[in-house]
Amino acid sequence: MRVYCLGISHRTAPVELRERLAVPDRQLSEVLDSVRDLAGVDEAVVLSTCNRVEIYAAAQQGESAADPSGALLNWLSARSPDPPGGEVFYRHASREAIEHLFSVASGLDSMVLGETEILGQLKSAYAHAHRAGATGRALNRLFQSAFRVAKRIRTQTEIARGATSVGGAGVDLAEKIFGDLRRCQVLILGAGKMSRRTAQSLQSRGASGIIVSNRSFERAQQIARVMGGQAIRFDEWTSKLDRADIVISSTSAPHHIVTAEALRPHLRQRHGRPLFLIDLAVPRDVDPAVRRLDGVYLHDIDTLQGIAHEARKRRESQIAACCELISAEADTLLSQWAGDRRLATALPSAGELARES
Amino acid sequence: MDLGILWISTGFFLASFGVALWGLRNRRQAPTPLRYGLMATGFAGQCGFLAIRGNELERCPLTNGFEILVFVSWATVLLYFVIGTPFRLSLLGFFTAPLVAGLQLLALLLPLDRRTDLGPTDFWLELHAAVSLLAYGAFALAFLAGIMFLLQDWQLKRGRLETLFYQLPAIHYLGRALQRLLLTGFTLLSVGIGSAFMMQRFPGVPKLALILLVWCGYGLVLLLHRVRGMGSRSSAIAAVLCFALPVMSYWVLTRSSL
Numbered sequence: 001m002r003v004y005c006l007g008i009s010h011r012t013a014p015v016e017l018r019e020r021l022a023v024p025d026r027q028l029s030e031v032l033d034s035v036r037d038l039a040g041v042d043e044a045v046v047l048s049t050c051n052r053v054e055i056y057a058a059a060q061q062g063e064s065a066a067d068p069s070g071a072l073l074n075w076l077s078a079r080s081p082d083p084p085g086g087e088v089f090y091r092h093a094s095r096e097a098i099e100h101l102f103s104v105a106s107g108l109d110s111m112v113l114g115e116t117e118i119l120g121q122l123k124s125a126y127a128h129a130h131r132a133g134a135t136g137r138a139l140n141r142l143f144q145s146a147f148r149v150a151k152r153i154r155t156q157t158e159i160a161r162g163a164t165s166v167g168g169a170g171v172d173l174a175e176k177i178f179g180d181l182r183r184c185q186v187l188i189l190g191a192g193k194m195s196r197r198t199a200q201s202l203q204s205r206g207a208s209g210i211i212v213s214n215r216s217f218e219r220a221q222q223i224a225r226v227m228g229g230q231a232i233r234f235d236e237w238t239s240k241l242d243r244a245d246i247v248i249s250s251t252s253a254p255h256h257i258v259t260a261e262a263l264r265p266h267l268r269q270r271h272g273r274p275l276f277l278i279d280l281a282v283p284r285d286v287d288p289a290v291r292r293l294d295g296v297y298l299h300d301i302d303t304l305q306g307i308a309h310e311a312r313k314r315r316e317s318q319i320a321a322c323c324e325l326i327s328a329e330a331d332t333l334l335s336q337w338a339g340d341r342r343l344a345t346a347l348p349s350a351g352e353l354a355r356e357s
Numbered sequence: 358m359d360l361g362i363l364w365i366s367t368g369f370f371l372a373s374f375g376v377a378l379w380g381l382r383n384r385r386q387a388p389t390p391l392r393y394g395l396m397a398t399g400f401a402g403q404c405g406f407l408a409i410r411g412n413e414l415e416r417c418p419l420t421n422g423f424e425i426l427v428f429v430s431w432a433t434v435l436l437y438f439v440i441g442t443p444f445r446l447s448l449l450g451f452f453t454a455p456l457v458a459g460l461q462l463l464a465l466l467l468p469l470d471r472r473t474d475l476g477p478t479d480f481w482l483e484l485h486a487a488v489s490l491l492a493y494g495a496f497a498l499a500f501l502a503g504i505m506f507l508l509q510d511w512q513l514k515r516g517r518l519e520t521l522f523y524q525l526p527a528i529h530y531l532g533r534a535l536q537r538l539l540l541t542g543f544t545l546l547s548v549g550i551g552s553a554f555m556m557q558r559f560p561g562v563p564k565l566a567l568i569l570l571v572w573c574g575y576g577l578v579l580l581l582h583r584v585r586g587m588g589s590r591s592s593a594i595a596a597v598l599c600f601a602l603p604v605m606s607y608w609v610l611t612r613s614s615l
Contacts, residue, residue, distance in 0.1 A: 176522065179529055180527075268585070272536070274529055274532070294587075307518060310518070
């Protein structure tokens with residue numbers, strides 16, 4: 001058996017093309033059947049996400065067996081009413097295909113380096129193909145290895161450590177302050193888009209109570225309705241400081257609205273429970289002097305961007321280590337296949353290896 | 358034989374610290390069974406030592422500075438298992454292991470294991486000593502939790518998220534664990550002081566005054582937190598500074614005939 005990978009991704013094709021080739025979930029079984037009907041294809045997995053459409057296939061190898069990569073390319077490009085040129089597709093075979101899958105599973109090929117959502121999407125694509133009977137010994141082993149490699153890379157390197165966006169950095173910090181966010185109340189001051197996004201990220205990690213306060217009470221009500229929270233008038237927000245755990249501020253006020261004097265009387269009522277302030281406004285809403293207060297943690301847009309930037313740099317510095325791991329794991333898989341008679345032909349011949357290198 | 362067991366126990370705590378250091382250096386935690394296994398084996402060694410020594414003396418082995426140091430180490434590890442684990446404070450072991458290993462090395466290397474005239478046994482005296490030293494174990498752990506809190510607080514205030522940041526527990530958990538440890542220590546010390554009044558031979562006023570000083574120090578920290586709403590950072594600083602009181606009382610009590 002020999003494995004192939006053919007596809008397009010955010011690196012090779014614009015979104016207009018990716019969306020034309022994308023495979024909706026409801027069509028997945030049908031698509032798997034038609035891929036397996038192609039000459040030479042014995043096993044197949046189709047991965048379709050917003051950033052990539054890829055087909056992984058396994059085919060018998062031998063003098064009489066057909067190379068399915070041309071057929072796969074024609075089939076995929078024919079999905080678009082206006083077929084693109086071949087240069088937007090990439091084709092990998094044997095070891096290259098294995099290493100590519102390992103890179104995809106580990107988030108190394110993702111738009112946000114090291115993101116983990118792709119692993120779930122890959123697992124789901126594999127599960128679908130497995131249920132449809134489209135996978136066999138070769139792809140089963142290949143995908144199980146890919147999942148293991150992704151886990152190993154995530155735990156043994158820092159490729160997935162630290163948030164790479166402002167909202168994500170805010171959420172990471174909130175978790176390092178409170179641990180479990182399920183009991184956290186979030187107070188949003190102002191109706192900025194960034195503060196809503198950050199609050200939504202907090203909600204996605206479990207934060208339950210959302211309180212919105214804005215100079216325009218109608219706007220506060222609108223946002224509260226969308227987020228499933230409660231709206232309060234702008235002159236009432238300080239009354240919520242006893243119970244709020246996270247305050248996200250992004251008003252357009254020209255002066256500080258959250259000051260040490262405003263916070264101090266409420267801190268005693270909190271009995272040591274921390275207060276996390278996220279200031280996304282420019283000019284800043286929160287007086288930096290509040291940093292000196294016991295139990296108050298303030299992060300403004302600059303510090304959050306700095307944290308996200310540091311995380312991106314740290315992730316980039318891990319690429320070489322990840323590639324080494326992937327190469328070693330590909331060696332292991334290929335040597336396992338060499339020991340398995342039924343898969344032994346998956347190994348490229350010496351001539352192929354020379355060509356690939 | 359009992360000293361051999363104590364050396365082995367110390368070795369396990371040092372190994373536990375080594376494993377945690379390796380994890381920090383490699384930016385990942387060592388497997389949980391390994392970390393807990395090393396701590397648990399070290400603890401089993403402490404239990405073995407105290408059991409043998411207690412059997413030999415036919416009383417609670419708290420008759421000299423050496424045994425007191427080992428007992429405090431044992432109490433610290435016991436409370437780490439009781440309080441640290443439920444609070445997801447796995448890194449507390451990282452700080453506990455070197456402290457305990459250090460205390461046991463001090464006990465083993467300094468000439469503290471002197472046999473003294475023990476006199477008749479007294480249940481209340483043994484209760485007083487054992488419970489007071491358990492309290493000291495809680496204060497030692499509060500000292501460590503206070504250091505962890507201050508480290509995490511420093512990183513959070515400055516937005517400097519280094520390797521230790523990701524391995525330290527949430528600061529809110531640390532604050533709660535700190536309060537619980539202080540309260541546990543204070544309660545145990547209260548029982549210890551109470552039992553001193555039941556002893557056949559009443560302890561000297563200076564000795565009692567010294568223990569009362571420790572009790573008042575920690576009591577004040579708890580009172581300020583409960584009544585005046587003292588913040589967690591101030592409590593952590595107080596827990597670190599107040600630990601000088603038990604250390605001082607140990608030093609004075611084992612070097613004088615108060």
